[in-house]
Amino acid sequence: MKLSDIGERGLIERLSRKIAIGDDAACIRFGNSYLVISTDMLYGKTDILPEMNFEQIGKLAVTVNLSDIAAMGAKPIAFLLSYGSPDMEVDDFEGIIKGVEKQCKKFDVTYAGGDTNETDELILSGTALGLAKRPVMRSGAKVGDIICVTGELGTAALGVEISTKKLRINEGKILKKALEPEPRVCEGLVLGKYASSMMDISDSFAVSLHEIAKQSRVGAEINLENLPITENARKIAEKLHLDMRDFALYGGGDYELLFTIPKRYLSKIKRNVEFNDIGQIVKTGVVGLKNGKTLKIEQRGYEHFKKDKQ
């Protein structure tokens, strides 16, 4: 049996029987707080768009890791980078490091060191460390909780589609969402106090929704008309004959936070964080509602080791 027979999620399933994984980052009790640690690798060939400049590549290596820390409701404190590449221009290498430094500085994170290696492909394996009084797990959603998501959905995936298929459209804003996503660090910190469950949606909104439902042993009902899709993205997708709702549900690369909160906190949090409430936790089933109809939301998104990549 090969890894491609079970896919990345099957593989993580197997790992989780052995180790305490199942969340965006690992948590270790430390005095009255928790240390939260995430490690995430960028692999040049699959994770980096050809349009990205070196600074954007370095920035992304930080972003993917800080996003995992944010998803735990933790405050990121340090970042390390294990770097690998073939021989290259020193200036380009320094461009990557500049991107790392700037993104760390933006979120008041210490760039604390790392490791350098010679490899055939560019590899940026980052580690982020954070602190949380109460880490938010994927497993805490309760029936009746409101389902919410920060930012907009599907824009990064639309950007990737435009980029990889070289579609003729001049849309800097959308491309920027794919080239320079930002982690929801500040939002995560506020939400950490109230959310009953949380996860980032880097693989896809649908994958994360299913994951929260599974870990919390509940179901989810999404009002499809409330999915936060920008007017701009919708128009461009239409022009290109692409299904924007499909990108919003199943596209990867949006570093937004999907979370659930008890209803009573809704108005309070809305004063401090921008987000959309788009559904509620129910007993079973992961579905979307539209015009009174119920549609199944598939467990589909970006996945390594999958024979039919979507």
Add this chain to the structure above:
Amino acid sequence: MKLSDIGERGLIERLSRKIAIGDDAACIRFGNSYLVISTDMLYGKTDILPEMNFEQIGKLAVTVNLSDIAAMGAKPIAFLLSYGSPDMEVDDFEGIIKGVEKQCKKFDVTYAGGDTNETDELILSGTALGLAKRPVMRSGAKVGDIICVTGELGTAALGVEISTKKLRINEGKILKKALEPEPRVCEGLVLGKYASSMMDISDSFAVSLHEIAKQSRVGAEINLENLPITENARKIAEKLHLDMRDFALYGGGDYELLFTIPKRYLSKIKRNVEFNDIGQIVKTGVVGLKNGKTLKIEQRGYEHFKKDKQ
């Protein structure tokens, strides 16, 4: 200018102007202690011997990181693995994970999670976390301190030579040092209380000696006749017409600890840890003494991005 024009050490030199590196692991103050974090990547093509089985590969990914934690005199507490490979047998993948698990368990370290990726080559990027009351830096050696090293020198490099050149010799013990090195975790913990400087010697004894001298702004004098080379290794090297002293000074892959201690602690520590004292810290110069002659010890060892690899 290319990375190969400056080499890995030139590259780290440049990085160290920007970030607080210069030690085996990063240190972050945390209450009354320090969090010590190391990240180190194994790249299939360059870091893994063809004779290694999957369990040994997994074990090595843990060892290289725990060795960095040990070199700070810290207690390792957690390990994370960012995993990348092409499609492969699930059993082989599980062999790697078994090696990781067993090595973590041996040193009472929590295997806390990680990340999985699809890549062209096997990549195991580990992160280890430790705690220390007083991390031991490379910069604390003082003139008059005794220079010491744990274990034996050069055996792993001899093993690698036998393995890569397919030399005809049946010597399991020596090969095992190359295939299954062990980190000096327990020794590091004891030495942490007394050592004035410490570093592991994974790139080579000479590289680490120069590094300690440079960071501490001192020199070092080594009694070459006291280098801990086993009789067995010496005999085999002789039979193969190889220079065992060269392996001991300049070979990579020995995960031993090089450290300096104030003279007054010497007999006290000898009761608790096995090691050899092989020289002393002087004002300037990094040299070896033999039969009354002074020989220069070069700054040479394993280095990525180097045109003429040694």
